[in-house]
Amino acid sequence: MGLYVYKFGGTSVGSVERIKAVAEKVKRVHDQGDQLVVVVSAMSGETNRLTALANEIQKYPNTREMDVLLSTGEQVTTSLLSMALHELGCPACSYTGGQVKILTDSSHTKARIINIDDKRMREDLAAGRVVVVAGFQGVDEKGNITTLGRGGSDTTAVALAAALKADECCIYTDVDGVYTTDPRVEPNARRLEKITFEEMLEMASLGSKVLQIRSVEFAGKYNVPLRVLSSFTEGKGTLISYEDDQMEQALISGIAFNRDEAKLTITGVPDLPGVAYKILGPIADANIEVDMIIQNIAGDETTDFTFTVHRNDYEKAKGLLDSVCAELGAKAVTGDVKIVKISIVGVGMRSHAGIASTMFKALADEGINIRMISTSEIKISVVVDEKYLELAVRALHSAFELDREPVES
Amino acid sequence: MGLYVYKFGGTSVGSVERIKAVAEKVKRVHDQGDQLVVVVSAMSGETNRLTALANEIQKYPNTREMDVLLSTGEQVTTSLLSMALHELGCPACSYTGGQVKILTDSSHTKARIINIDDKRMREDLAAGRVVVVAGFQGVDEKGNITTLGRGGSDTTAVALAAALKADECCIYTDVDGVYTTDPRVEPNARRLEKITFEEMLEMASLGSKVLQIRSVEFAGKYNVPLRVLSSFTEGKGTLISYEDDQMEQALISGIAFNRDEAKLTITGVPDLPGVAYKILGPIADANIEVDMIIQNIAGDETTDFTFTVHRNDYEKAKGLLDSVCAELGAKAVTGDVKIVKISIVGVGMRSHAGIASTMFKALADEGINIRMISTSEIKISVVVDEKYLELAVRALHSAFELDREPVES
Numbered sequence: 001m002g003l004y005v006y007k008f009g010g011t012s013v014g015s016v017e018r019i020k021a022v023a024e025k026v027k028r029v030h031d032q033g034d035q036l037v038v039v040v041s042a043m044s045g046e047t048n049r050l051t052a053l054a055n056e057i058q059k060y061p062n063t064r065e066m067d068v069l070l071s072t073g074e075q076v077t078t079s080l081l082s083m084a085l086h087e088l089g090c091p092a093c094s095y096t097g098g099q100v101k102i103l104t105d106s107s108h109t110k111a112r113i114i115n116i117d118d119k120r121m122r123e124d125l126a127a128g129r130v131v132v133v134a135g136f137q138g139v140d141e142k143g144n145i146t147t148l149g150r151g152g153s154d155t156t157a158v159a160l161a162a163a164l165k166a167d168e169c170c171i172y173t174d175v176d177g178v179y180t181t182d183p184r185v186e187p188n189a190r191r192l193e194k195i196t197f198e199e200m201l202e203m204a205s206l207g208s209k210v211l212q213i214r215s216v217e218f219a220g221k222y223n224v225p226l227r228v229l230s231s232f233t234e235g236k237g238t239l240i241s242y243e244d245d246q247m248e249q250a251l252i253s254g255i256a257f258n259r260d261e262a263k264l265t266i267t268g269v270p271d272l273p274g275v276a277y278k279i280l281g282p283i284a285d286a287n288i289e290v291d292m293i294i295q296n297i298a299g300d301e302t303t304d305f306t307f308t309v310h311r312n313d314y315e316k317a318k319g320l321l322d323s324v325c326a327e328l329g330a331k332a333v334t335g336d337v338k339i340v341k342i343s344i345v346g347v348g349m350r351s352h353a354g355i356a357s358t359m360f361k362a363l364a365d366e367g368i369n370i371r372m373i374s375t376s377e378i379k380i381s382v383v384v385d386e387k388y389l390e391l392a393v394r395a396l397h398s399a400f401e402l403d404r405e406p407v408e409s
Numbered sequence: 410m411g412l413y414v415y416k417f418g419g420t421s422v423g424s425v426e427r428i429k430a431v432a433e434k435v436k437r438v439h440d441q442g443d444q445l446v447v448v449v450s451a452m453s454g455e456t457n458r459l460t461a462l463a464n465e466i467q468k469y470p471n472t473r474e475m476d477v478l479l480s481t482g483e484q485v486t487t488s489l490l491s492m493a494l495h496e497l498g499c500p501a502c503s504y505t506g507g508q509v510k511i512l513t514d515s516s517h518t519k520a521r522i523i524n525i526d527d528k529r530m531r532e533d534l535a536a537g538r539v540v541v542v543a544g545f546q547g548v549d550e551k552g553n554i555t556t557l558g559r560g561g562s563d564t565t566a567v568a569l570a571a572a573l574k575a576d577e578c579c580i581y582t583d584v585d586g587v588y589t590t591d592p593r594v595e596p597n598a599r600r601l602e603k604i605t606f607e608e609m610l611e612m613a614s615l616g617s618k619v620l621q622i623r624s625v626e627f628a629g630k631y632n633v634p635l636r637v638l639s640s641f642t643e644g645k646g647t648l649i650s651y652e653d654d655q656m657e658q659a660l661i662s663g664i665a666f667n668r669d670e671a672k673l674t675i676t677g678v679p680d681l682p683g684v685a686y687k688i689l690g691p692i693a694d695a696n697i698e699v700d701m702i703i704q705n706i707a708g709d710e711t712t713d714f715t716f717t718v719h720r721n722d723y724e725k726a727k728g729l730l731d732s733v734c735a736e737l738g739a740k741a742v743t744g745d746v747k748i749v750k751i752s753i754v755g756v757g758m759r760s761h762a763g764i765a766s767t768m769f770k771a772l773a774d775e776g777i778n779i780r781m782i783s784t785s786e787i788k789i790s791v792v793v794d795e796k797y798l799e800l801a802v803r804a805l806h807s808a809f810e811l812d813r814e815p816v817e818s
Contacts, residue, residue: 054489065491068491068505075481080478082471083471083475096477
């Protein structure tokens with residue numbers, strides 16, 4: 001007998017029929033004797049409907065009231081799922097974030113969880129009831145309703161699993177696990193049985209939008225084994241946990257990529273202390289997020305400075321950089337929006353030399369020119385021309401033999 | 410400077426435009442320096458939408474979960490109205506029933522209010538904020554969400570007004586007050602400036618569905634002056650309060666009627682102790698509500714027994730009565746579904762003789778046969794054939810000069 005936290009997203013509970021299907025699934029597990037806490041999102045479309053109502057009234061809705069409004073979406077799902085469980089003869093009880101209670105700070109629309117009171121849930125579980133909790137929401141010290149921001153239901157699930165010391169936190173979604181890369185780009189992409197938190201973080205932040213980064217960080221911090229699996233098909237999904245003896249011993253776990261990047265370079269910058277700050281300060285002040293940053297010595301006493309931003313921010317960043325260029329007496333600003341970033345990710349690379357050279361050779365063999373390189377402990381990223389994306393991903397997938405099941409060592 | 414509780418029903422907040430109109434009205438009062446607590450219902454149609462979702466899942470939805478579901482309707486309205494007030498520069502803060510908190514018993518879908526904590530509302534009012542409260546809902550001792558049943562938002566408003574010792578509880582609705590009778594039947598019907606709680610109770614229970622009976626009882630019990638007025642037109646509406654020197658000194662305040670009644674008679678019942686119980690016991694056991702009850706001596710040692718029920722319950726009641734008839738050795742069961750009840754209501758009749766004879770003469774002058782008569786302290790009811798309804802109401806309206814403004818005595 002185990003204790004599990006299940007989380008079902010908006011698509012999984014998007015209609016009465018789907019809610020009934022979720023109830024069937026939950027009942028089967030409950031009948032096996034496992035204890036279950038189920039976290040649900042708002043039915044798909046509901047959050048957008050409510051947001052549209054608010055926007056008809058205020059362009060920038062009052063954030064406290066926005067939380068009061070949006071939190072009703074998940075509350076509706078909890079009651080409907082509980083009814084569906086009752087209908088199947090499975091005892092269940094719904095709770096809002098405030099009822100649990102999930103205590104957060106008072107940062108409306110992006111609150112952080114401070115504490116979770118597990119008393120009431122434990123009583124229900126001990127009495128054989130399924131506990132159904134509204135995701136995405138909590139309550140501050142004064143009793144005001146708060147929300148955790150988009151994707152917050154994943155965070156709720158992980159936080160509950162941590163508070164209850166659950167055996168696993170299972171995130172049911174519309175994909176059946178984490179893949180070695182995007183199957184739409186590489187048909188040989190393979191579902192991973194297991195992946196580490198660190199790898200998942202790198203994969204998530206690079207565009208494999210299976211899980212919210214914050215919930216992965218949270219799970220890692222509290223060591224909650226996280227499983228991603230499909231609401232619609234059977235299967236074991238992908239388990240995200242810490243490295244252990246059972247972990248696949250692959251050098252590389254997966255290949256992530258990001259199409260939305262743009263590259264900006266300022267050349268001939270006088271190589272003086274504080275120059276990086278003078279370049280990136282105005283960018284940060286404009287709330288533009290910077291991804292890769294590379295600085296190279298170009299010639300005597302000058303340097304070239306390159307960074308990538310989201311493609312939507314390119315024009316704005318270019319304008320700011322032109323001013324900085326004049327101010328610093330640099331040579332020129334150049335840019336490119338037709339680039340992509342491709343990264344290979346794997347904890348295995350920490351202890352193996354030659355990963356980088358295998359990567360670069362695979363790309364060279366296909367005649368793909370590398371425009372930028374950046375590395376971390378468990379990741380090597382390259383920037384290449386956009387047109388090479390599919391070719392590069394497939395070449396790397398093959399070079400690292402990701403289509404093959406790893407051999408246990 | 411006064412303290413007022415305003416209540417807006419579902420039609421009054423049925424769209425974003427109407428919510429904005431309510432906000433304008435509230436802001437004008439707030440700008441005058443009055444303190445305001447505003448109770449809102451769910452947007453019209455929302456409760457039905459949610460109920461339909463529940464019914465797709467359970468024929469008889471779990472009542473605890475039904476309350477969780479339905480309570481979201483009012484919560485949505487509170488947030489939208491608060492946003493609309495913020496947009497007008499009027500500080501406001503929304504609360505669910507649980508946040509206020511409105512403590513109820515645990516009778517889901519028909520809970521009763523036990524206590525109201527006014528601390529948080531008083532703090533907001535003192536800080537110059539409009540307090541917006543979700544009607545219809547509360548929370549039990551364990552923190553479960555409860556609802557007060559249909560029309561419960563009126564009850565919430567009255568209860569808040571009582572707890573806050575408000576100067577008035579103003580119920581905004583789609584009619585502009587309480588009339589001497591239904592204007593669709595008698596075009597000369599006149600809006601009453603004032604009416605007593607007792608009169609209003611008689612009017613309400615007889616079909617003038619302006620206010621829920623329960624909220625009128627509640628207001629009377631806690632002596633909360635209640636005002637009914639229109640959300641859509643200007644006007645002072647009708648004030649419902651206790652009799653005082655200022656009260657209109659009319660003999661009769663209004664004429665109520667009820668089309669939904671049916672009459673059942675059992676004749677030749679042996680006149681023995683316990684016979685009334687033997688007749689009405691099975692009716693009550695079948696959850697059929699009985700309205701008027703009349704027993705007459707018919708002949709030697711037998712009696713005739715007549716009562717009225719809702720027309721929908723007629724067939725069921727007739728079947729039960731047929732069995733009782735055989736059991737008691739009574740003569741026969743007869744019935745009529747084409748009857749209506751018409752009542753004249755007024756505290757003035759307590760101290761005046763001749764009201765009944767004026768009533769009976771007015772009906773006789775029109776050739777209307779009276780089938781049943783029943784009286785109370787402030788009401789005389791007659792049952793007549795359905796076809797006479799309009800004629801009878803107009804004759805009585807005219808006989809008691811209800812179209813004329815009363816003269817202050």
